[in-house]
Amino acid sequence: MLISTSDLNSLLNNSNVIIADTRSFKEYSEGHIPGAVHLDLFAFHWIDTTKQGIENFNNQTQNLLSFLGVTAEKKVVFYDIISGMLAARGVWMLMYFSHDNTSMLDGGITKWKKENLPLETKPNGFKPSKFKGKINPEIISGFEYIKDNLDKITILDVRSTGEYNGSTIRAAKSGHIPNAINIDWNQNINKDGTFKNNEEISKMYDYPKDSEIVTYCQGAYRAANSFLVLKKLGFKNVRVYLGSWGEWGNKLELPVEK
Ligand SMILES: O=S(=O)([O-])[S-]
Numbered sequence: 001m002l003i004s005t006s007d008l009n010s011l012l013n014n015s016n017v018i019i020a021d022t023r024s025f026k027e028y029s030e031g032h033i034p035g036a037v038h039l040d041l042f043a044f045h046w047i048d049t050t051k052q053g054i055e056n057f058n059n060q061t062q063n064l065l066s067f068l069g070v071t072a073e074k075k076v077v078f079y080d081i082i083s084g085m086l087a088a089r090g091v092w093m094l095m096y097f098s099h100d101n102t103s104m105l106d107g108g109i110t111k112w113k114k115e116n117l118p119l120e121t122k123p124n125g126f127k128p129s130k131f132k133g134k135i136n137p138e139i140i141s142g143f144e145y146i147k148d149n150l151d152k153i154t155i156l157d158v159r160s161t162g163e164y165n166g167s168t169i170r171a172a173k174s175g176h177i178p179n180a181i182n183i184d185w186n187q188n189i190n191k192d193g194t195f196k197n198n199e200e201i202s203k204m205y206d207y208p209k210d211s212e213i214v215t216y217c218q219g220a221y222r223a224a225n226s227f228l229v230l231k232k233l234g235f236k237n238v239r240v241y242l243g244s245w246g247e248w249g250n251k252l253e254l255p256v257e258k
Contacts, residue, residue, distance in 0.1 A: 001091060001228055002195065003077055003103035005112050008033070011075070012118070018069055018076045022086035023109070031119040033079065033112060037126055039068060041086045045219050049142030049243040057242065058135060061093055066131040070099060079105035079112075082193030085185065085221035092224040092240055096140060097133025104228070107194040139227070141214045141239040143247055146177060147254065153212045155180040158226040159245070163218070166258040170218055171249025175258040177216065185222040188229045195229065202233055209234050216241035216248070
């Protein structure tokens with residue numbers, strides 16, 4: 001799931017590798033990893049997890065991955081500024097389509113630049129494919145799944161303390177999903193932007209490895225980052241709640257705790 005700067009550097013010019021820069025277009029234009037295409041994953045924000053909403057998400061994600069040129073044979077590497085949430089969302093999306101040959105760049109472009117690795121400014125075009133992945137329903141959650149299993153699953157709110165306790169308001173209601181515990185995703189990352197090592201993080205995520213965990217944040221980007229960390233630690237049953245607080249906090253009938 002993670003690729004080092006030196007390993008990615010050795011894969012430049014490999015036609016079987018797609019590199020996707022998930023930062024803003026401005027940042028991309030000022031200098032990106034050679035060969036990388038720009039993919040605006042924030043524009044692909046999704047909060048509707050009704051049955052129809054998930055079906056639409058599946059279709060549109062498949063279209064997006066085809067636009068990116070994904071095929072079963074290609075390795076897909078996502079990066080952002082650090083080992084961040086956008087790249088993590090990209091990796092999670094590929095895993096959701098059972099494409100496991102995907103990684104995020106550990107330390108992101110910050111580490112890449114620090115090591116004086118090559119950059120270019122010219123934009124690269126997409127080479128679209130007809131990607132057909134097999135959906136893995138085990139790594140996604142909608143609001144119904146959480147509502148029906150509130151007492152059976154570990155709900156991991158990876159937002160800031162303010163968002164969790166309701167002092168920061170980002171939806172019609174503030175607070176958190178009942179029973180959710182709060183571990184801010186920022187705690188996954190070292191000061192240099194790389195992921196903390198497993199030994200350090202496992203103290204934070206001290207649950208049996210077969211626990212059923214659902215991560216959420218505001219829009220399922222930070223949640224994807226914590227999802228990857230939990231997978232890296234060997235947790236087997238982890239899902240990202242796609243709608244996250246953007247959906248839950250706006251559905252007035254759903255319960256909230258502060
Ligand atoms: O990470 S986020 O989706 O909450 S902005």
